[in-house]
Amino acid sequence: xxxxxxxxxxxxxxxxxxxxxxxxxxxVSAAACYSLxxxxxxxxxxxxxxxxxxxxxxxxxxAAFLAGEITCDSVRRFREMRTSxxxxxxxxxxxxxxxxxxxxxxxxxxxxxxxxxDEVKVLRDFLSFQVMSGLLYFLIAVRGPSRAARLVRxxxxxxxxxxxxxxxxxxxxxxxxxxxRPE
Amino acid sequence: MxxxxxxxxxxxxxxxxxxxxxxxxxxxxxxxxxxxxTRDYNTGQYYHAGLARHFGPEVARLALASCHKEVFRRVxxxxxxxxxxxxxxxxxxxxxxxxxxxxxxxxxESYRVAIPLECGPLTARFFCSNVMAxxxxxxxxxxxxxxxx
Numbered sequence: 001x002x003x004x005x006x007x008x009x010x011x012x013x014x015x016x017x018x019x020x021x022x023x024x025x026x027x028v029s030a031a032a033c034y035s036l037x038x039x040x041x042x043x044x045x046x047x048x049x050x051x052x053x054x055x056x057x058x059x060x061x062x063a064a065f066l067a068g069e070i071t072c073d074s075v076r077r078f079r080e081m082r083t084s085x086x087x088x089x090x091x092x093x094x095x096x097x098x099x100x101x102x103x104x105x106x107x108x109x110x111x112x113x114x115x116x117x118d119e120v121k122v123l124r125d126f127l128s129f130q131v132m133s134g135l136l137y138f139l140i141a142v143r144g145p146s147r148a149a150r151l152v153r154x155x156x157x158x159x160x161x162x163x164x165x166x167x168x169x170x171x172x173x174x175x176x177x178x179x180x181r182p183e
Numbered sequence: 184m185x186x187x188x189x190x191x192x193x194x195x196x197x198x199x200x201x202x203x204x205x206x207x208x209x210x211x212x213x214x215x216x217x218x219x220x221t222r223d224y225n226t227g228q229y230y231h232a233g234l235a236r237h238f239g240p241e242v243a244r245l246a247l248a249s250c251h252k253e254v255f256r257r258v259x260x261x262x263x264x265x266x267x268x269x270x271x272x273x274x275x276x277x278x279x280x281x282x283x284x285x286x287x288x289x290x291x292e293s294y295r296v297a298i299p300l301e302c303g304p305l306t307a308r309f310f311c312s313n314v315m316a317x318x319x320x321x322x323x324x325x326x327x328x329x330x331x332x
Contacts, residue, residue, distance in 0.1 A: 047303020048252075052259040057309060062263040062316070069320045081312040088305045 050092065057086055060146035079144060086145035090137045094130070097159050101126045104166045118169040125162040132158055189242065196238040196246035200231070205250065211257050212269035212297075213276050218251040219297045227300045251299050258297075259310060266317040282325045285318050 056062065063082070066075050104122060108114060132155045139148045208214045221229050229247035230240070238246070261269065274284040288294060294314040298307050 047306050048301045049256060049259060049299075049306040050303070052256045053306055053309045056260065056262060056313075059262075062313070065262065065264045066316055066320065070316075070323050074316075074319050078312065078316050081308070085305060085309050085312065088308070092305060 047092075050089070053085075054089070054152070057082065057089060058145045058149040058152050063146065082145055083140060086140045086148070087137060090133055090140065093155070093159065094133050097126070097129050097133075097162060100163065100166060104169070108169075115169065118165060121165050122162065122169060125158060125165060129155060129158040129162055189245075192238055192242045193245045193249065196234055196242050197249055199237065200234060200246055200250055203233075205254075209276050210269045210272040211254050211261070212266070213273040215251070215254045215258055215297045216273065218247060218254060219299075221247050222251075224296075248299070252301065255297070255299050255302070255310075259306065259313075263313055263316050263320070266313055267320045270314075270317050270321055281321055285322045285325065289315075289318055289322070 063075065063079055066078055101122070108119070132151065136148055136151045136155050139151060204217070205214050208217055218229075221231050223230065229244045229251070231243050231247055234243035234246060237243075258266070258269070270284075271281060274281045277284070279287075292311075295307075295311065298310060302310070
């Protein structure tokens with residue numbers, strides 16, 4: 001039992017560290033390739049079009065089309081760009097869910113009639129989303145966004161479940177989070 | 184009540200804009216650029232003289248913004264293969280040789296003006312990378328065509 005806990009803790013720490021390193025690398029490479037971010041507003045909430053890009057972002061259709069049309073070097077650059085955008089998408093989703101969880105924690109402090117079962121569910125779903133999105137980030141960084149389409153759907157479902165539980169737990173004060181579903 | 188009337192007015196203005204102006208323009212990409220061109224680059228506010236005369240400047244502004252977002256959504260959902268056709272249709276509509284169009288757009292990155300104000304950096308990067316890829320395809324096709332002729 002003890003050995004199992006040690007192995008699990010090791011895996012969590014390793015995953016956390018690799019996410020941190022990949023996150024830094026993703027940011028650096030994206031900034032090095034394109035300077036568009038500097039010219040645009042930086043608030044994630046302001047982007048109302050993210051749900052419209054999800055299906056295309058995690059599809060292999062565009063890369064397959066480009067492979068028959070342009071040079072290998074250009075296709076590679078396109079894939080790198082898509083990977084960088086997909087990693088940004090995951091970071092954005094993690095930020096949103098963390099924000100939802102933080103707001104929920106704040107609301108819980110001022111709520112008298114709490115259901116312990118719901119609170120355990122919130123914590124469980126928050127942790128499962130964190131693990132799933134961590135794996136998703138790793139998978140995208142290593143194998144590209146088109147290989148991660150299924151996991152994207154799962155993490156969207158996890159985020160949706162968390163949102164539903166939070167809404168049920170404290171309906172009046174619950175902040176809304178946009179849940180993005182790939183088509 | 185006031186907001187209800189306004190919403191109905193905006194919808195009527197949107198319908199009018201779609202029927203009178205946007206229908207005449209071939210392809211969503213050309214429509215996107217037309218709608219972006221009705222925006223003041225200094226203030227980000229939209230203006231259309233005909234629409235403002237019929238519905239008032241505020242309703243016209245909201246209708247233009249709404250149609251801009253609607254067309255932008257369609258362009259975002261469009262795969263690169265379709266975007267190539269859209270760019271070709273736009274170049275033909277603007278009466279520019281595709282190779283000149285590709286050169287100018289690659290250098291000036293003119294497509295950036297088409298992005299609505301509400302668009303965040305992530306979506307903007309996605310849009311720009313798709314347009315750059317479509318321009319690369321057009322460039323490859325037309326330079327191959329020039330070499331063979």
